[in-house]
Each structure stands twice: as structure tokens, then as C-alpha cells.
Amino acid sequence: MKKFISGMLLALSAAVLPVSGVLASTGVELPPVKANIHDKQSLQRGAKYFVNYCMGCHSLGSSRYNRVAQDLGLSPEQVKDNFIFTRDDDGELQKPGDLMTNAMRKKYGEAVFGVAPPDLSLSGRLRGETWIYHYLKSFYADRTRPFGVNNTVFPNAGMPHVLWELQGLQRLEVKEEHGHKTETLVLDQPGKLSPAKYDEVVMDLTNFLVYVGEPSKLSRPTIGIFVLIFLVIFTAVAYLLKKEYWKDVH
Amino acid sequence: MADHPKHNYTGLLGWVEDRFPLMETWNYHLAQYYAPRNFNIWYYFGSLAILVLVFQIFSGLFLAFHYKPDAALAFNSVEYIMRDVPGGWFIRYMHSTGASFFFIVVYLHMFRALIYGSYKGKRELLWLIGMTIYLALMATAFMGYLLPWGQMSLWGAQVIINLFNTIPFIGEQLSVWLRGDFVLSDATLNRFFALHFFIPVIVLPALVFVHMVALHAVGSNNPDGIEIKQGPKGNRWSPDAPKDGIPFFPYYIVKDVFGVGVFLFVFFAVLFFAPEMGGFFLEPPNFEPANALKTPLHIAPVWYFTPFYTILRSIPDPWYGTVGMFSAIILLFLLPWIDKNPIKSWRYRNASHMANLLLFAIVFLILGWMGTKSVEPLYKELGTRMTQIYFLFFVVLGIHSRPFANSQPSNVLGILIAVVLGLLVWIGSGFLSFGGIFAGIVVGLAFALIFMLGNFIAKQYFGKNGVKARYAAWFFILLGLIIFYDVYFRFVPSDTTATVQMLLQLIWPVVYLGVTLLLPALSPSVNAEKPVPERVTE
Numbered sequence: 001m002k003k004f005i006s007g008m009l010l011a012l013s014a015a016v017l018p019v020s021g022v023l024a025s026t027g028v029e030l031p032p033v034k035a036n037i038h039d040k041q042s043l044q045r046g047a048k049y050f051v052n053y054c055m056g057c058h059s060l061g062s063s064r065y066n067r068v069a070q071d072l073g074l075s076p077e078q079v080k081d082n083f084i085f086t087r088d089d090d091g092e093l094q095k096p097g098d099l100m101t102n103a104m105r106k107k108y109g110e111a112v113f114g115v116a117p118p119d120l121s122l123s124g125r126l127r128g129e130t131w132i133y134h135y136l137k138s139f140y141a142d143r144t145r146p147f148g149v150n151n152t153v154f155p156n157a158g159m160p161h162v163l164w165e166l167q168g169l170q171r172l173e174v175k176e177e178h179g180h181k182t183e184t185l186v187l188d189q190p191g192k193l194s195p196a197k198y199d200e201v202v203m204d205l206t207n208f209l210v211y212v213g214e215p216s217k218l219s220r221p222t223i224g225i226f227v228l229i230f231l232v233i234f235t236a237v238a239y240l241l242k243k244e245y246w247k248d249v250h
Numbered sequence: 251m252a253d254h255p256k257h258n259y260t261g262l263l264g265w266v267e268d269r270f271p272l273m274e275t276w277n278y279h280l281a282q283y284y285a286p287r288n289f290n291i292w293y294y295f296g297s298l299a300i301l302v303l304v305f306q307i308f309s310g311l312f313l314a315f316h317y318k319p320d321a322a323l324a325f326n327s328v329e330y331i332m333r334d335v336p337g338g339w340f341i342r343y344m345h346s347t348g349a350s351f352f353f354i355v356v357y358l359h360m361f362r363a364l365i366y367g368s369y370k371g372k373r374e375l376l377w378l379i380g381m382t383i384y385l386a387l388m389a390t391a392f393m394g395y396l397l398p399w400g401q402m403s404l405w406g407a408q409v410i411i412n413l414f415n416t417i418p419f420i421g422e423q424l425s426v427w428l429r430g431d432f433v434l435s436d437a438t439l440n441r442f443f444a445l446h447f448f449i450p451v452i453v454l455p456a457l458v459f460v461h462m463v464a465l466h467a468v469g470s471n472n473p474d475g476i477e478i479k480q481g482p483k484g485n486r487w488s489p490d491a492p493k494d495g496i497p498f499f500p501y502y503i504v505k506d507v508f509g510v511g512v513f514l515f516v517f518f519a520v521l522f523f524a525p526e527m528g529g530f531f532l533e534p535p536n537f538e539p540a541n542a543l544k545t546p547l548h549i550a551p552v553w554y555f556t557p558f559y560t561i562l563r564s565i566p567d568p569w570y571g572t573v574g575m576f577s578a579i580i581l582l583f584l585l586p587w588i589d590k591n592p593i594k595s596w597r598y599r600n601a602s603h604m605a606n607l608l609l610f611a612i613v614f615l616i617l618g619w620m621g622t623k624s625v626e627p628l629y630k631e632l633g634t635r636m637t638q639i640y641f642l643f644f645v646v647l648g649i650h651s652r653p654f655a656n657s658q659p660s661n662v663l664g665i666l667i668a669v670v671l672g673l674l675v676w677i678g679s680g681f682l683s684f685g686g687i688f689a690g691i692v693v694g695l696a697f698a699l700i701f702m703l704g705n706f707i708a709k710q711y712f713g714k715n716g717v718k719a720r721y722a723a724w725f726f727i728l729l730g731l732i733i734f735y736d737v738y739f740r741f742v743p744s745d746t747t748a749t750v751q752m753l754l755q756l757i758w759p760v761v762y763l764g765v766t767l768l769l770p771a772l773s774p775s776v777n778a779e780k781p782v783p784e785r786v787t788e
Contacts (some may be wrong), residue, residue: 125526220339230513
């Protein structure tokens with residue numbers, strides 16, 4: 001009976017808990033990826049790749065340069081020299097305290113890409129690490145698309161394959177066996193990096209975007225542990241107090 | 251006006267007491283308020299609800315310092331709070347986690363009232379005030395959810411406000427009046443912010459105050475459902491206080507402090523380690539700014555509304571869906587008049603009543619779970635079946651209210667209900683149309699026939715024993731009505747998948763009615779009530 005109940009509970013919890021797996025738009029489940037926001041060097045590299053490859057189109061409009069610098073262990077000077085390329089309305093370079101915006105106007109973005117490139121401040125929370133990681137690895141050559149590439153995770157994405165120089169170009173191979181379609185991406189034209197190195201770059205970018213999604217997550221669990229330890233002590237004292245008072249009642 | 255009672259306070263306290271009933275109030279509500287000494291774990295949730303209300307008011311105040319109720323600025327101002335305001339993320343998570351915990355605590359508090367019959371014994375008004383608090387809470391939460399101005403904020407609110415569109419004649423104007431615009435826009439956001447401040451800061455505390463005044467006038471119920479004021483008098487604190495009562499201060503205050511400690515442990519464990527709670531407390535799609543031109547594939551409200559959302563979705567017609575959803579809440583208001591059994595606590599009621607309450611809780615949870623799922627044949631049917639059981643619960647509660655009544659339901663009453671129902675269907679499906687008259691006649695006739703048939707079968711097989719025959723008759727009648735509803739309103743011959751699901755999942759109402767009505771018809775021990783003790787038990 002006990003086994004039956006625990007089995008039922010397990011089945012129920014499996015059904016109730018939200019599915020942790022992330023589906024590609026084609027319905028295929030992506031292998032889960034775990035971001036590590038405490039790997040500072042990876043975050044620094046991720047930030048570097050982001051400002052070099054992504055930020056021309058995608059802003060981080062909720063995030064400030066100096067906050068990123070502080071969280072990633074960089075000095076304001078390093079940030080100024082390496083991260084700031086955007087100029088403000090007066091033509092001056094942005095200050096370290098500014099929001100990480102770019103010069104892409106919404107109308108311009110719409111005209112060029114069809115959809116204005118979205119701000120990515122919260123992409124780590126909206127899409128999640130698994131999605132971002134696989135998305136950046138899943139571009140393939142497709143002559144029917146305006147930028148010559150398509151994506152298996154996000155079909156008909158409006159974005160060019162910005163990292164193609166690093167990754168090279170992939171080709172989509174569709175095999176059909178017994179009515180079951182399998183799609184595989186094959187590296188056709190190698191890029192500057194080996195596939196393993198490219199995976200590291202993508203992981204760095206994923207880590208960085210997950211960090212930018214919620215910077216407070218860096219310290220949140222640590223504070224949480226102290227709060228919970230305090231509450232254990234508080235509750236223990238409260239319990240003893242209650243017991244003492246209730247001697248009158250019993 | 252009555253004179254201020256004499257007192258022995260001296261010094262500053264005496265000076266104040268001469269001018270203001272400070273200690274009088276303290277004594278009346280705390281130090282000399284005698285609560286039953288047998289409160290169990292269920293009795294923590296009332297005071298915890300007050301604690302969460304205080305959390306919400308103060309975290310909300312600090313959020314309002316930085317939040318901007320403007321469609322162009324709102325989304326980013328929330329992120330500004332999360333990143334740039336010192337400790338802002340903590341305040342925001344206090345508020346978002348608090349919202350969910352408010353409902354957890356209130357749902358448990360309400361279920362406590364159900365199992366111990368806390369709406370009985372001159373506590374009807376207390377229950378009504380409590381239900382009004384629940385309504386105000388739902389309104390507050392609904393409006394608050396629009397404020398982050400994410401995709402789910404916009405589209406969730408869109409779905410709910412559009413419900414008002416379905417009201418005949420005045421629907422369109424009413425929803426425009428609510429939105430303040432023809433579409434959900436900046437005007438809506440602005441007024442929802444104002445109301446989200448006004449209701450919880452003015453209306454809710456006032457209602458909570460009235461709830462407490464009503465409670466302290468009648469006195470608290472307890473797990474045994476015994477009125478301690480009617481029992482023997484005299485305890486160690488006062489010669490004329492109830493013997494089974496203990497002063498709320500300090501005994502229940504220290505006990506509640508312990509409860510607060512346990513509660514905060516759970517609360518902060520969620521806040522610091524899983525503030526999104528797997529997408530239940532904060533939905534990931536809400537991290538995308540509201541976009542009126544991009545409809546999300548799957549719109550789901552936050553978990554605490556999903557039971558009612560499922561009820562709404564399980565009735566295909568939008569207007570009747572809306573009616574169904576709101577009547578699901580209105581029926582809760584009527585509990586004191588549905589359940590008239592003099593025994594309050596489920597401890598001493600029959601086993602079928604206990605089963606009815608437990609099944610109701612399970613059904614409510616499944617309804618909530620279904621509301622987070624997308625509509626597939628399996629889930630759609632499960633949601634519909636659970637909706638049917640949700641409404642059956644109230645009928646069964648009424649039947650269990652008189653467990654030893656020994657007459658079958660009167661056919662005259664059945665025909666009267668049939669006539670009223672037929673008329674309602676006629677009006678509802680077109681007053682002047684032939685189809686409307688036809689539908690009214692079919693429904694009315696079917697209802698009357700099922701009623702009489704159920705009575706007839708019960709008389710055939712259980713006729714000798716009136717109590718048993720009554721239960722059996724109701725079992726056949728209610729099951730017959732469910733099947734009639736399925737066949738007449740839901741059956742689509744061409745949709746085989748739905749039909750198969752409908753047949754398979756008929757098992758749920760059959761099991762529900764079997765446990766609550768057929769079982770007491772077959773076995774008297776299931777229907778037996780236990781003697782209520784004179785004094786409260788430990």
C-alpha cells in the first residue's frame with residue numbers, strides 16, 4: 001500500500017511539475033544545458049563576445065556597464081576601453097554608468113530585419129539557458145532566406161548568423177527512415193574555431209545572458225542561507241517560548 | 251452613550267485610558283478574548299493571512315516609490331527595481347512571492363472553515379465578510395498582475411476583461427468602462443495601478459477589521475465544532491469565562507509566533523532559491539514586454555486563478571462560461587445556507603460528508619492544474635468532468651446536510667425545478683425563436699423525467715428504507731442529469747476523440763457520486779454520525 005501511494009505521488013508530481021525540458025519550435029526536445037553564472041572568466045568572455053558580435057543590434061537596455069563591470073570583476077577603465085562603443089545624442093561615448101543601449105533605431109531594425117532586434121536584457125529568463133545555447137549552435141545555410149541562413153531551434157529567424165566566421169557554415173541533412181524524419185546539422189565549411197572551441201564561446205555567451213537576466217541571482221542564494229539559518233534559530237526559540245507559556249494550559 | 255467603564259490604570263496608561271479605550275480594546279480582543287484551547291495546525295492560517303497582507307502593503311509601498319504606471323515605462327521600471335534600486339529585487343520578490351502565498355494561506359483558511367463548519371452557529375456573516383475579502387483579494391491580484399506590463403499581464407487581463415463583453419445588452423459598454431479605452435491600453439494600466447493601491451490599502455484592511463469584529467463577537471469555532479461559550483464557566487484566568495477557553499494573549503500569540511517562524515522558513519526558501527517557483531509564481535512569458543500585436547500561443551493566468559479559468563474554458567459558450575465561472579464563486583458565499591447540519595465539525599459528521607470535502611479539495615486542485623495546461627482532448631474532458639463535480643459538490647453537501655431524512659425527493663419539487671429550468675433555457679436560447687422554445691421544452695421534460703425515473707428506480711430497489719432510498723434517488727437523478735448534459739449539450743457525433751474521452755472519463759462523476767451518495771445508500775455505517783462530546787477534546 002505504501003509503495004502504491006508513493007508510486008502514485010511520484011506519478012502525480014511528474015505530471016504536475018512543469019516540464020523542465022525545452023522544446024525547439026519543431027517540437028524536438030533540446031538536451032538541457034546548465035548555465036554557470038559564478039564562472040567569472042566565462043562571464044567576462046561572454047560579455048566581450050556580446051559587445052563585439054551582438055550589441056550592434058541587440059541592446060541590454062536594463063543593464064548598466066558599471067554594474068556588469070562590478071559583478072564580473074572588471075575595472076571601470078577596462079569596461080570603458082573594451083565595452084563602450086555606443087555614442088549618445090551629443091556624439092560622446094557613453095559613460096560607465098549608462099545603460100547598455102546601442103544606436104539601432106527601431107524603425108531601421110524593422111526595415112532591415114523585418115522585426116526590430118529585441119532587447120536581450122531578459123532573454124536569459126524568457127528563453128532560458130537551454131534555448132539560447134542551442135539556438136546559437138543551430139544556424140544552417142538556407143538559400144531561401146534573406147540572410148542565407150536558417151535555424152532549427154527558431155525556424156525562419158530574422159537574424160543573420162553573426163558568429164559564422166567562428167563556427168563556419170552548417171548544412172541541414174534530413175534523413176527519412178520508416179516515415180521518421182531525423183534532422184542533423186553537418187559542418188560544411190569549417191570556421192576559425194574548432195567545434196569544441198565554438199561550443200565554449202556559445203556557453204560563455206549563454207552564461208553571460210543568464211547572468212544579465214537577473215544579476216541579483218549572484219548573491220541571492222547566499223543571503224538566503226543566512227536568512228534560513230536565522231529562521232531556524234528564531235523558530236526554535238519561539239517553540240520553546242510557546243512550550244513554556246503553554247504549561248499553564250496543559 | 252454608554253459611560254466609559256471604570257478602570258484601575260494609573261500614570262500615563264491611566265491618562266490615556268481616561269481619554270481612549272486603549273486597554274479596554276486590548277483586553278476585549280486579546281488579553282481577555284477567550285479562544286478554545288484545542289486549536290490545531292489549521293488555525294495558523296488566519297493570522298498568517300494578516301501577516302502576508304502586511305507584507306504586501308509595505309513591499310507594495312516601496313515598489314510604488316519606483317514603479318511607473320505608464321505603458322511606455324512600466325516594464326522597464328520593474329527591471330530598474332530589480333537591478334538599480336538597492337534591495338529592489340528583494341522587495342519585488344517579497345511582493346510576487348507574497349501574492350502567491352496570500353492565496354495559499356487563504357485557500358487553507360477557507361478549507362479549514364469547510365471541514366470544521368466554521369460558517370455555522372451565528373457565523374454566517376463572518377463567512378460572508380470572509381468571502382468578500384476573498385473577492386477583493388482576487389480583484390487586487392488580477393489588477394496587480396497587469397502592472398509589470400509583460401505579455402501574460404496584457405493577454406491575461408485581455409481574456410478576463412473580454413468576459414464582460416459576453417454579458418447581454420450592457421457587455422460592450424461595461425468592458426469599455428472598465429478599460430477606460432476601446433482596447434486594453436495605457437489608460438487601463440493607469441487605473442489598475444490606482445485600484446491596486448486603493449483596494450488592498452483601504453478596502454482590505456477595513457474588511458479584515460470587520461471580519462475580526464464579527465469573529466470576536468461570536469467567538470472562534472474549533473476543531474470539535476463545540477461552542478465553548480455554552481459549556482461550563484470558570485477557568486484559572488476568570489471565574490465567568492468559558493472553562494475551555496484560554497486568553498488569546500499570550501497563549502495564542504506565542505503559538506502564532508512559532509507558526510510565523512515555520513511559515514517564514516518556507517516563504518523565504520521560495521523567495522531566495524526559487525522565486526519563479528518553476529513558472530507558477532512568475533511566468534517566463536511575462537519577461538517579454540506587452541505587445542498587443544503578438545498573441546501568445548498559450549495564455550495561462552497565474553496558478554491561483556486557474557481553477558476558475560478551467561471552469562470558464564470547459565463551457566464552450568462564452569456567456570455561459572462566464573456565468574459558470576462567477577457562479578462557482580457565488581456558490582461558496584451560500585455555504586451556510588446549503589449545509590444546515592447542526593453538527594459543525596467533520597469529525598462527528600458521517601463518512602460520506604468527509605469524503606465529499608476531501609474530494610472537493612482534490613477536484614479544486616485538478617481544476618487548477620488543468621488551467622495551466624493547453625487544451626487537448628484528454629485535459630479538456632478532465633477539466634469538464636472536474637467542473638461538473640465542482641458544482642455537484644454543493645448539491646451533495648445539501649443532501650448530506652440531512653443524513654437521516656427518510657423521504658425521497660419530491661416529484662412535485664422536481665417538476666417545479668424542471669419548469670423553471672426549461673423557462674431559463676428558453677429565454678437563454680432565444681425568446682422568440684422556435685429553437686429556443688424547443689430547447690426549453692426538451693431540457694424541462696428531460697429534467698422532470700430523469701427526476702421521476704431516479705425516484706422510481708430508488709423506490710424499486712431501496713423502497714423499504716427511506717434513508718437509503720433518498721440517497722439512491724439522488725444518485726440516480728444527479729448521474730442522469732450529468733449524462734443528459736453530456737448528450738444534449740456536449741455530444742458531437744463527428745468528433746470521435748472527444749466522444750471516447752467523454753465516455754472514458756464518465757468514470758469521475760460516477761466514482762464521485764458513488765462514494766458520496768451510493769455508498770451511504772448501501773451501507774448504513776458510512777452514513778452514521780458520531781456523538782459530539784460535551785467538552786472540547788485535546
